[in-house]
Amino acid sequence: MKLWPLLRRLIPVGSVGLILLITTLVWASPERLFTSLTGYDPLSLEEQQTAYTLALAHDQVQSLIRGQRTAVLLVERHDEPKSVTQFGSWARRADVYVYNYNQDQLLHVLVDLSARTVSAVETLQEVQLPLTEAEVAAAYQRVLADPVAGGALRRQFQAVTGAALDQPEQQLKYRALIFRASAMPDVPLGAAAECGRRRCAQLLIATQGDVLIDLLPIVDLSADRVASASGFFSPEAQP
């Protein structure tokens, strides 16, 4: 009974404090509490996960990727044409792209997130999306392991730093972009002549100290081999 007078005072104080806390949270981040994604909004992580799951569970997709060397390259909002957007609202849909390295096919799965169904499945040739982080790392490892390309890289590193390349992970940094033979039809491409139809990565390498390595090796990810040890530029820079 003695507690009641104290409680009677604490309840309003607590209520006011709670209200102030809620208003502060609401003010700080209203989108998290109130926003539902719509229109041109990019996919949320949840939507990406849903699209990915629905796409890979689809029978036709399963039949296309079963037993094949594949990688999911991208899950992104489906860019609706203006014939759809002109009406002012449209369903949330996602594109899921899976690459089949064995067949050199890009599998495009269109997922209707609202209906939670797969709307369309198509296979595309000679369509190369930007490289994933895993593909870039795999290309770099392939160059390091290759006697010719790895040797050229070690010689270049020695030339520009005066040190031996014995701990590549600590000594080098790398990035990569898609290489297509059609970009340079006037140079002898050798094994890289099929790039574009096949999925190829051209590496950009520098030391951790930001000194450029004058090599642009190309890795054929479809064949899992080095297609060019140095890229295609002036002969004096060739190993």
Place this chain on the structure above:
Amino acid sequence: MKRPRFTWAGLAVVAAAWLLLVVGARWTAAQSSGNCSATYKVDMTLPTGARWTMCWEPRLNEGIVLHDVTFTPPGGTARLVLAQASMAQIHVPYDDNGARFHDVSDYGLGGDRLLDLAPADCPSGTLLADQGKDMLCRTTVNRGYAYKHASTQLQGYALNLFSVSKIGEYNYIVEWTFSDDGAIEPAVRATGQLQRTGANPDYGWPLDSLNSRFGIAHTHNYYWRLDFDVDGSANDVVEEIDFTPSPTRNSWTLNVNELGTEAGRQVDATAFRFWRIKDSSVENADGHPISYELLPESSNVFRGPAYEPFTQNEFYVTVYNACEQWASHNPTSGGCGENLASFVNGQSLSGADLVLWYGVAFHHLPIEEDEIYMNAHRTAFTLRPRDWTADNPLANAGSGGPTATSPPTLTRTATPTATATRTSTATATATLTAGPAGTATATLTPTATQATGSNDVFFFVLLPVVRR
């Protein structure tokens, strides 16, 4: 007369009302208006009264894509300008033909290439995030004189948006500036570090004391895709405007040529050539069709080999085709063209939904100062209204009559420095009924304001007075 007495119940009522007010206001602000939610919407009323609204979206290839770009002149009508605008390619051929990069299609400006910006990257601006990554900086910038005449002057303002994409050793700062006079300036600033060095002096510039290491010269061919919908996609027409000199070159005759079919056109600085897209059915108060013009930048012109036919022109107009996304290395599935040159295939522009493409070249012969960090080199061009209004809509915002949205006043002091001070005051009063216990009056006084749209921080001081 009884003296007002403080009660906990009264305070709780006021607090509850406060909760309703704040939650209601923020709920309203967070609701989608148009084709995106508040998180991905930019709605900026500039200090001179002009307003820009648009949606933004990060995409793997293009980086930041802008949708539904709408301009409202001060006191004027909101009209759609661009349905979509984005980078369409960054083509980087090296002078030694050792590499020919196509960054938008082959590297991608989005995904993990879009950098997570720190507050220091966006001084005095607001960072906009997608999934926790701050990838777009939104700032209001003073662009200097909008105009000055006799005793009248106006300091103009602009909305500036930029993101940074790390491409190899380069950082591309992709920037859009939307001014209060309706002008749009797409720009890219190239910075970071050089991507390639070599040993051949024919193609580069020496970067060391031994003259043995050369920064290889290269060109950045920036392309933009500008899906104009001037007050909607219907009735848009593109005109090429240039001038012909008389035989003695002492006078110039104006030429206005409507483009009837898809076309690629070259810049011609000697003929003062530019292009405009007009809505043939919407007129300003003087009866002239509203339009936007594209003012080219042509200090460098790149004409590449036959296998890069898209480099043969700077300006292209095409009929909208959803699969035509990039200036080069465009996906050809479904029979789509591989590059801009193949997009131009004789389609009539009459009555069609039109897309403009524009490319600007920056030929970069490295300098020693490029190491170790290249100072940002900015490449830009201008889109601006022509006859959007019958006269200058900023005229009434001049220095003659400061209003609640007056621009910052420049205070001259005794020292040679000048200080820009933004002044803004406003008071909102809300009367709240508190039920049988009495009436609560809350006075809301803004202590800080920022002219950056409805979602920005706007703190109020609540002064509750409760009486029985």
